[in-house]
Amino acid sequence: MKTKLLKIKELPIILILIVISIIISVANPAFMTLENFLDILKSNLVLAIMSMGMLMVMLTGGIDVSVSSVITAVAVITGYSLMHWSSNLLFTILVAVLSGTVMGLFNGLLIAKLKIPPIVATLGTMSVILGLVLYITNGTWMTGIPEKFIDFGRKKLITFPTGDGKALGIPIQFLFLLVAVLATWFILRKTVIGRGIYAIGGNRDSAERMGFKPDRIIIFVYAFEGFLIGLAAVAHTSIMRQVDPNAFLGFEMQVIAAVVLGGASVLGGYGSILGTLIGVSLFCVINNGLILMHIPTFWQKIVVGLIIIGSISIDMTQKKRTERNKTRVDVE
Amino acid sequence: MWSRRSMKPELKRRLKSKEAVLFLIFVVIFVFMSILSPTRFLSLYNLQSMAYQLPEFGILALSMMIVIITGGINLSVTYTATLAMIIGGFAMSHMFAGGSSAGLSVLVGIILMLAGSLACGAFNGYVIAYIGVTPMLATLGAMTFFEGISLQVTRGGAISGFPIEFIKIGNTAVLGIPVPMIIFLFVLATVYLFLERSRMGATLYMIGSNPKVTRYSGINVRKNLFITYLIASLLAGIAGILMASRYNSAKESYGSSYLLQAVSAAVLGGTSIAGGEGKVIGTVIAVLIIQVISSGLNIIGLNRYLTNVVMGLILIVVLTINFLTREKQFRNN
Numbered sequence: 010m011k012t013k014l015l016k017i018k019e020l021p022i023i024l025i026l027i028v029i030s031i032i033i034s035v036a037n038p039a040f041m042t043l044e045n046f047l048d049i050l051k052s053n054l055v056l057a058i059m060s061m062g063m064l065m066v067m068l069t070g071g072i073d074v075s076v077s078s079v080i081t082a083v084a085v086i087t088g089y090s091l092m093h094w095s096s097n098l099l100f101t102i103l104v105a106v107l108s109g110t111v112m113g114l115f116n117g118l119l120i121a122k123l124k125i126p127p128i129v130a131t132l133g134t135m136s137v138i139l140g141l142v143l144y145i146t147n148g149t150w151m152t153g154i155p156e157k158f159i160d161f162g163r164k165k166l167i168t169f170p171t172g173d174g175k176a177l178g179i180p181i182q183f184l185f186l187l188v189a190v191l192a193t194w195f196i197l198r199k200t201v202i203g204r205g206i207y208a209i210g211g212n213r214d215s216a217e218r219m220g221f222k223p224d225r226i227i228i229f230v231y232a233f234e235g236f237l238i239g240l241a242a243v244a245h246t247s248i249m250r251q252v253d254p255n256a257f258l259g260f261e262m263q264v265i266a267a268v269v270l271g272g273a274s275v276l277g278g279y280g281s282i283l284g285t286l287i288g289v290s291l292f293c294v295i296n297n298g299l300i301l302m303h304i305p306t307f308w309q310k311i312v313v314g315l316i317i318i319g320s321i322s323i324d325m326t327q328k329k330r331t332e333r334n335k336t337r338v339d340v341e
Numbered sequence: 342m343w344s345r346r347s348m349k350p351e352l353k354r355r356l357k358s359k360e361a362v363l364f365l366i367f368v369v370i371f372v373f374m375s376i377l378s379p380t381r382f383l384s385l386y387n388l389q390s391m392a393y394q395l396p397e398f399g400i401l402a403l404s405m406m407i408v409i410i411t412g413g414i415n416l417s418v419t420y421t422a423t424l425a426m427i428i429g430g431f432a433m434s435h436m437f438a439g440g441s442s443a444g445l446s447v448l449v450g451i452i453l454m455l456a457g458s459l460a461c462g463a464f465n466g467y468v469i470a471y472i473g474v475t476p477m478l479a480t481l482g483a484m485t486f487f488e489g490i491s492l493q494v495t496r497g498g499a500i501s502g503f504p505i506e507f508i509k510i511g512n513t514a515v516l517g518i519p520v521p522m523i524i525f526l527f528v529l530a531t532v533y534l535f536l537e538r539s540r541m542g543a544t545l546y547m548i549g550s551n552p553k554v555t556r557y558s559g560i561n562v563r564k565n566l567f568i569t570y571l572i573a574s575l576l577a578g579i580a581g582i583l584m585a586s587r588y589n590s591a592k593e594s595y596g597s598s599y600l601l602q603a604v605s606a607a608v609l610g611g612t613s614i615a616g617g618e619g620k621v622i623g624t625v626i627a628v629l630i631i632q633v634i635s636s637g638l639n640i641i642g643l644n645r646y647l648t649n650v651v652m653g654l655i656l657i658v659v660l661t662i663n664f665l666t667r668e669k670q671f672r673n674n
Contacts, residue, residue: 072477074601119657123660123661123664124664125657125660125661125664126608126613126614126615128414128604128614129604129605129608129614129656129660130657130660132601132604132605132653132656133605133653133654133656133657133660134653134657135601135653136601136649136650136652136653136656137649137650137653137654137657138653139646139649140646140647140648140649140650140651140652140653141646141650143646143649144644144646144647144650148646262416262481262484262485265477265481266478266481266482269478269481274475275475275477275478276475306492307489307492307493307496307497308489308493309489310485310486310488310489310492311485311486311489311490311493312489313485313489314482314483314484314485314486314487314488314489315482315486317478317481317482317485318468318474318478318479318482318483318486321474321475321478321479321482322468322472322474325472325473325474326472329473
């Protein structure tokens, strides 16, 4: 039992999460409350949904820096569709998911068919998409989302009664996260494509020889990521009740950082859904904790930066140690 | 006049090289911009203002290129530049306000700026080379970290009150050539000699194409990587000095748009993002292209958001052309 527990890959990061949570709750008991947890959940749903797509991309050895501009574009399209076409929920989700998938498909084609390195291709699409969105919207907020959609966004899945008569609840947007996680889990664990994703991330040539079609898998991965970004955009719009074309500036770095904190390797082939979710939680808890601990905003970036480097370094030394032990066994 | 047969094979090869194609693209764009706006694009004023803007971007692109050649990337490059300029600028303006002579404060300021950038480089280099963290992640964390320290010093504002002698560095010309341009040419020559004409430069290419084999061939990869990040950060520090001097102040957000542009310039110039490949001249031509496009589109009054769209499209189109030519060569062979 003990050894089995120690073998969990995510153990170091789980321990870091626990230690940090304890430090924060000692400093401010308000951290360990249901209200705060629901708050963290609601404000980081979008990050969590998008991290699932990024995880899949990074498993293939790719990276996508265009996520922030894609979600901005999808949110603007969704907002426009809500205001000018229909406030029907299913139609809205369809529009969002379709536009996200198309943009993802475009990235996938550039990377798989034209063999442009992922970071460069998505850098290009990022400046194209964001430039177009900002040109069309002129950077101004879109307000006037129909009431029907706003009411949907206010719904709660499960409510918990609290002492003072107010009711806390899990936001309806949690469903989007659930769908994203389950879909990612299903693809990675239960389909041939999922095996292919890990295989081409581990070694592209061997994967190809085994009969996987890397090009198709890569196109699928980016399209699926776009699909998830579509879901994230609907969740975001229903939470914020308006569309701000500048809301996601620099968000791609947060998504990448969260996935990487969760133990995914940027070189591909290594990373798990559980790890990624813990990475996202760690990222959110740190941000939330720094506010609760009344740490001046200027210090927050220093702390976040150091924690990113620190936890990856710990992870790295851990990996090195296990590798060294492995070789020692081989020699004997 | 130039029949195909009389061309020497060496010359022919050179004319077909990536850099030659890139230079041709540069010429076409330059001519195109000149035709679009002959009076303003070709004006002495515009050419000079481009010559003032280009060096800081060019040096950052070269810094990025060195790191990419070793198979890494430095996302903290612009924050290295700004942290360096803030540390040095803080000391310089305080010394100057405290009654020290202008010359001494400028000297101390510049030394601290260079030292600050070296410290950033040592931090990145240690985490990447000795702890073994992937460059993208290490520098991603460092980016936030450096930004945080900068904000801690400036409290979100800008540091100003530099002696006029410091401001002159970025704003004067000698014999009509802006001082930043002279510094850029000097840096360019040094980087060229270092990368393409020195033993250590060759080592960096080897590390970039295969670190494991390089290590087994008896080369201290860690030490070389560490020095790479030191050098790249020193270049960022020099760019920081130019920016602080040109803007007459120091702020953490200066030049943040240069980050992705620097990666674009290196890649457009033919540097392989996977490492082991890339030429200084290619990066320089790419820098020229990006500068001419951004200045040119600005002059003809194109919306600045659409300028970003054009930049992105050019990046994608050039890489597509690269892919197609490679494919053609592959098929011919």
